[in-house]
Amino acid sequence: MRPAPLRSIRQRPPPARRVVRSRTEAAAELIRLEHERDRLTQALASLEPRREQARERLKRIDERARQLLAMLEVTKADDDAFDGVVRSPLSRFPKE
Secondary structure: OOOOOHHHHOOOOOHHHOOOOOHHHHHHHHHHHHHHHHHHHHHHHHHHHHHHHHHHHHHHHHHHHHHHHHHHHHHHHHHHHOOOOOOOHHHHOOOO
């Protein structure tokens, strides 16, 4: 397959860089840019609570991961101490 000629894939300049032809076009583009700016500002504002929620969830996940790693280290130490000895899972709890 032949590559497409460059002139057929040339990108148009973004609207913010386009040459304005008249005052009317400039005013219309300015209004469009203001609306786009407002929309993006609102989008950022709506993302902030989700960002905070995600940050809190990450903290809980990290804390739980630390707890599990500590538990696994204790379990490994027990396994190393009782190498080859078969124990009942209830042997960890004292009889009353």
